[in-house]
Amino acid sequence: MPVKVAVNGSGTIGKRIVDSVLLNKDFKLVGVAKYKPDYQAYLMIEKGIPVFVPRDRAGEFINSGIEPSGYIDYLFEEADLIYDASPGGKGVLNKKIYEKHGKPVVFQGGEDPEIAEISYSTFCNYSDAINKKNVRVVSCNTTGMLRLLCILEKEYGVKKALAVIIRRAADPKEDNRGPVNSILLDPPEIPSHHGVDARTVAPWLNITSAAVVVPTTLMHMQFIEVELKSPVKKDEVLEVLGRYRRFLLIDSARTGIDSTSKLMELARDAGRMRGDIYENSVFIDTVKIEDTRLYLFQGIHQESIVIPENMDVAYAILGLEHDQYRVVEKTDSLLGVGS
Amino acid sequence: MPVKVAVNGSGTIGKRIVDSVLLNKDFKLVGVAKYKPDYQAYLMIEKGIPVFVPRDRAGEFINSGIEPSGYIDYLFEEADLIYDASPGGKGVLNKKIYEKHGKPVVFQGGEDPEIAEISYSTFCNYSDAINKKNVRVVSCNTTGMLRLLCILEKEYGVKKALAVIIRRAADPKEDNRGPVNSILLDPPEIPSHHGVDARTVAPWLNITSAAVVVPTTLMHMQFIEVELKSPVKKDEVLEVLGRYRRFLLIDSARTGIDSTSKLMELARDAGRMRGDIYENSVFIDTVKIEDTRLYLFQGIHQESIVIPENMDVAYAILGLEHDQYRVVEKTDSLLGVGS
Amino acid sequence: MPVKVAVNGSGTIGKRIVDSVLLNKDFKLVGVAKYKPDYQAYLMIEKGIPVFVPRDRAGEFINSGIEPSGYIDYLFEEADLIYDASPGGKGVLNKKIYEKHGKPVVFQGGEDPEIAEISYSTFCNYSDAINKKNVRVVSCNTTGMLRLLCILEKEYGVKKALAVIIRRAADPKEDNRGPVNSILLDPPEIPSHHGVDARTVAPWLNITSAAVVVPTTLMHMQFIEVELKSPVKKDEVLEVLGRYRRFLLIDSARTGIDSTSKLMELARDAGRMRGDIYENSVFIDTVKIEDTRLYLFQGIHQESIVIPENMDVAYAILGLEHDQYRVVEKTDSLLGVGS
Amino acid sequence: MPVKVAVNGSGTIGKRIVDSVLLNKDFKLVGVAKYKPDYQAYLMIEKGIPVFVPRDRAGEFINSGIEPSGYIDYLFEEADLIYDASPGGKGVLNKKIYEKHGKPVVFQGGEDPEIAEISYSTFCNYSDAINKKNVRVVSCNTTGMLRLLCILEKEYGVKKALAVIIRRAADPKEDNRGPVNSILLDPPEIPSHHGVDARTVAPWLNITSAAVVVPTTLMHMQFIEVELKSPVKKDEVLEVLGRYRRFLLIDSARTGIDSTSKLMELARDAGRMRGDIYENSVFIDTVKIEDTRLYLFQGIHQESIVIPENMDVAYAILGLEHDQYRVVEKTDSLLGVGS
């Protein structure tokens, strides 16, 4: 019998979780908690997705012509697993409600690590999440870094890492966030919090990170420098990353793809749902090895990169599957990752 | 037996024509002419689309691992109808080649009007295109204006129109075009060429147009003022536009959609291919009537707006269908226009 | 003896008022009210400008190495005239404080019209401001429209006007406001408030306005259509505008200036303070006349366009000068307007 | 007697060299070579700067109302020193003309290193430039890196350096260059040419560089990692950089300046000519030391950063001064560097 899933919030992350759950036969979507009768609500009703609303806003929805399937507490009560996809920082308030229902919850990276028993990234600590009650899937940038670094750790050992993160300013739908014409140090300090966040999952990791925000909406770009414990060859590294499907190896010279906008166009042309790229987009010609030192650039599609990990973790939390590789294979073939 | 179609060029417009042709059972895609072995070529091969190349570049393609289906002249020879989707201004050079093959051609709006017997927009002059040899589908902005103005002319009579066009700077995939932080008068004169271009299709039209370019990639925004021959009511106009499926009537107050980026997000969420919007996106709350004067804003998705008209016109050129409404219905249901 | 002036707030508008006051021998700057010990505070101290601070923040300033000249209430008490340059909407709170001191105040366009006895724009209603206690200088876009329309009214009579305003998203210094990649209807309705605001100064004006926000920081661009009461000739209109120095007539064909960024570069090259343009930048080749109808584009430098009117109005409020033309001449020669 | 100087080209760099020459009593500006009668030409005539033009374009200038002072060859013949500020890659064509006149030339960073006897950066190799005939001042990014690295080399020894350069897409005046909404790898390889270019001046330097282009016009941002030959303390490094005036040490916490746009606002507010920042803008709170490893971010104002080095080098080429520190002091006090 499929696991009953509730999704709380349907913004950038929430709506993608919803669609993934709908694709997955192991899961059954009980419904989505909506807080405003916006166009998302209409689309969901149209797709036949049950929409649950706060008691005090039901009237507002009905007046807008949207018939809710019930109140939010019912949604939580019905579910075996709750995805919290609320705005960063709101999850901690929601947690109290979840606790009343006694249901396991997947939180997102905008929450403080303390919200959950563990912070999570599949290639780093899948087995730690097994049967946990509250797990936090780390943020888009941290997920992108950890996929790479945990694999490199496993294969070669990582002595020290540096990440310079060039962040997108806002998600494509967001009209109010800037900057419009500036490079913003965020934070105006080194290190940034990204390395610290990575260590909530991988405490062994010696990493320094720095971050700027630039006026673009499409993807983050990460410059990564890693000092490995042993010398490597470029071909070998590419072969390793290629084995894991969550890396899209981009050959700029042959394909002409050398930017985040061309990556996004590729995803649209390839027919990806919403034009998403779930993989770390590693630019092959930027992979440079100097003995034990490795440099590369990878593009991170903030809107969708955490979706595979969100799927994986459900199998751990619910104790459905102990072998991370089988889970990853399932998730990837479902979402079309690496295809 | 389906009509055999060739598509020359597969950029923003060409690749969308290709996908529309593939959806249409009245058509059979002979193949696509490609000039560079970029990722588009790989994707097409993967989708099973025959790729034809210039004789002197076949080696280049083969070296990149792409096996062409033949040379371009063969493609043209095989086709019953050719779509020219080459970069603006190149169509006129291609025309000489097409003439050798004696095939009818659909040109795009980047070409001069003189390239074809007529310039075309379905709601204005479908029947004029019947059995023509060379037809030019007007550009994105002109298509958007003409859809509206030809309908208003038919329903109410148009005395005078004004269009202030706020143009996107580049298509999303384009990395080299600006401006980055400027509002550019293009041209730094009034009128702009858009009104003139509209009159190549609708010579009766008394229109003044003005245009600026702004740093965004998603859509054009058109401000339209029309003086009609008789007084109208807002509801009536909306009802008329609603009847034609090529208008998406956006209720900003109810849906929260008040910008081009939120429109694009809607299209992604709705599962549109490439996140395209084939319709004029008319913002209901900006439709303002003062007696015989009408104002409104409409968003124009430059990448896809001309695709329906490109499909329609084939039926006219090949004399397959004389009733424009049946053609429009076919095209719209095929592409999901208005749904 | 010079008039003693206080400036409350030193953001985009406030710091420019300060510099204008410093240039003007009729005025004496008592000081500036600062609310945060940021770099502006350091610069002011360095320039010898007295900085006054709220009582409860004096410690914060001192800890940052900035020695305030006193508390804010002292500043207001000492002044003959107060410029309120606080963030839009805060002026109404400040008003209560000003009233205690019984001093005349110049408010800015971000406040509601009700804050002052009259809303003001020099070419429209200078004499109405004479001896008023509270005057509101209208916002950047309204100031730009009114300069043009009040002159046209005076010279030819204005039957009806239309303004399509393409707004900058944020001031250059502002890093947090967007959009980054969108055209935003603001508001998603027609008319926008700009026409309404213009009528607070010029109630006779029949105007419709519409506005979008675009991702740029430099200037607003206004498309203006006016139906005059009598036919005009282009040369005549240009000659009229040229006579008023607050219009920069841009000959794009000869100078190559066809965008807001090139306008800003001109101002930098010409050595203008902060690269400001106090004038309406009218693009000559966009001035198009059809009998009694006039079209044009004008660039509006939001950061500085209201500064001349802020200077002028002081002479009215304080009853120093009843002839608006002499005031304008004084202000313009002081600021280098039209030179 | 002052040295007679000619400036060939008056774009972003050329016009700033002109203004610096005008400020300097050791120099006398013979004139500027202009190739188009644009607004720059008008401004220069207005400022009394002699404008020289190509023989075949003199008519075009005269028709535009600009009276040239003569032909370009006369300008070169009169000069003791020529600044070539032509578009990148054109200098090599100009060089043949200069050789006919036998005059020493300062080339800019857009030229290949081979154009000159040496590539130059004051803090690295002033004395090598003494009495050279052709010197190339390296580009904006390279100048910014070398100022820092040559000082660190001198003070502590540099073992290895890494630069991740986040480049502005276009200069503020440029309307045609993109990207509008993308992060572009330029090049899509590691290393980028910047490290290579730095070694044309400092061949001892072990450096890897990588670069992206982002949609902004104001400044480049450089992330720098240096492994020094000996351990350092943060305060010490800041003290060293502070001693050299070509570093602006930005205290983000105290001043609120944490972005390129706020830096530019500071320069405007401080009354800098054109709002320029000649210094490397080092963000103090990003200076992080781990034993012998140093990280920091520095903003580089591409439009003006090379101007001091362009001034310095003249003293070397002409053999006017052998002590680099006296030259630097002269240039800095002239331009207001570090004040």
Ligand SMILES: NC(=O)c1ccc[n+]([C@@H]2O[C@H](COP(=O)([O-])OP(=O)(O)OC[C@H]3O[C@@H](n4cnc5c(N)ncnc54)[C@H](O)[C@@H]3O)[C@@H](O)[C@H]2O)c1
């Ligand atoms: N957008 C990204 O790039 C990204 C990437 C990775 C992780 N995240 C994290 O995912 C989480 C969600 O971010 P997002 O970008 O989807 O936000 P979002 O703003 O797009 O969506 C948030 C949704 O939550 C709803 N909501 C409002 N109040 C709520 C409440 N009390 N409980 C539940 N939902 C509520 C909103 O209506 C909205 O639909 C955050 O923790 C964020 O940090 C975001």
Ligand SMILES: NC(=O)c1ccc[n+]([C@@H]2O[C@H](COP(=O)([O-])OP(=O)(O)OC[C@H]3O[C@@H](n4cnc5c(N)ncnc54)[C@H](O)[C@@H]3O)[C@@H](O)[C@H]2O)c1
């Ligand atoms: N992009 C838009 O917004 C838009 C909208 C409406 C109309 N149009 C018009 O459509 C036409 C195509 O524009 P686009 O945006 O698709 O251009 P594009 O630059 O995206 O694509 C052009 C394609 O033509 C190929 N090509 C190169 N040389 C060719 C040749 N000699 N013959 C045929 N193809 C060649 C290129 O490889 C490329 O695939 C132009 O006339 C343009 O004005 C464009």
Ligand SMILES: NC(=O)c1ccc[n+]([C@@H]2O[C@H](COP(=O)([O-])OP(=O)(O)OC[C@H]3O[C@@H](n4cnc5c(N)ncnc54)[C@H](O)[C@@H]3O)[C@@H](O)[C@H]2O)c1
């Ligand atoms: N920026 C523009 O484009 C522009 C153009 C025309 C008119 N205006 C209007 O001018 C006014 C000021 O706008 P701005 O852009 O200069 O804002 P800003 O945000 O740049 O500056 C506001 C300043 O007010 C200070 N401040 C904070 N609290 C205050 C208080 N209680 N009293 C006084 N000052 C306080 C802040 O420290 C800051 O220095 C607003 O009414 C705005 O609508 C702005």
Ligand SMILES: NC(=O)c1ccc[n+]([C@@H]2O[C@H](COP(=O)([O-])OP(=O)(O)OC[C@H]3O[C@@H](n4cnc5c(N)ncnc54)[C@H](O)[C@@H]3O)[C@@H](O)[C@H]2O)c1
């Ligand atoms: N803009 C920057 O950020 C920057 C920074 C550092 C170095 N540089 C370098 O400085 C040089 C000039 O760049 P720029 O940004 O000032 O360019 P620009 O395009 O702003 O200006 C070039 C000027 O050269 C003139 N010109 C045209 N043909 C010429 C010819 N044959 N000879 C001389 N001049 C001619 C043009 O009219 C124009 O005034 C380039 O080598 C560039 O790489 C530029």
